[in-house]
Amino acid sequence: MAYYNSGNSLQKNSPIVFNLIIINVLVFLIQKLFDGPHEVVSNKLAIHHYSSQFFEPYQVVTNMFAHANIGHIAFNMFALYTFGVWLERVWGPKRFLIFYLICGVVAGLTQMLFLKDTVGFDPEAGQNVLYIGSALGASGAIMGLFGAFGYLFPNTELQLLFIPVPIKAKYMVAIMAAIDLFGGFGGSGDGIAHYAHLGGLVMGFILVIIWNKTNKKTFY
DSSP, rough: OOOSSSOHHHHHHHHHHHHHHHHHHHHHHHHHHHHTTTTHHHHHSSOOTTTTTOOOHHHHHHHOOOOSSSSHHHHHHHHHHHHHHHHHHHHHHHHHHHHHHEEEEEEEHHTTOOOOOOEEEEETTTTEEEOOEOOOHHHHHHHHHHHHHHSTTTTTTOOOOOOSSSSEHHHHHHHHHHHHHHHHHHHSSOOOOOHHHHHHHHHHHHHHHHHHHSOOOOOO
């Protein structure tokens, strides 16, 4: 296990988590400064369906570093800190970064398959307009971390604001997976990238199971 004892700061103990948070915040600030009314920067960074005129290959990476609003990035960075610190200490910085990026890319590609650009009537504009199907956010990669945390620390109790009692990590993962399954395939239309969550979660499980075959680790 790779634990770091040279100080207590996040930067020293979990450098990848620290730098990922910094990068996400900087990208968010760039979005807010240069987006404009048409969200130019966000649309460049978000992922689109591969058949869309707005799709660019680099978006499979950039989409996981961009966010829609302050609540979106705040929740994702809190989750990255909560689960990422533990996993980076278990795996070390290099393996943790590889895990995070793989889960994020797979999450984006999964969501991409369900995106589409549509034309609809805008009553304010009084004409048909193009609605661009896109997705952005770190939540797919973070769901991969969540899945790995639930696998390695299954009996650790987690407390969420909207649930009044602590729940073991293994049950919380199952609850979140069920929510995304229902939200995605149930066609909830809530604006949440449920397929990205599921793609990241499944990829996270696959990686941690493969890695654990040669180095079996399960904690409380």
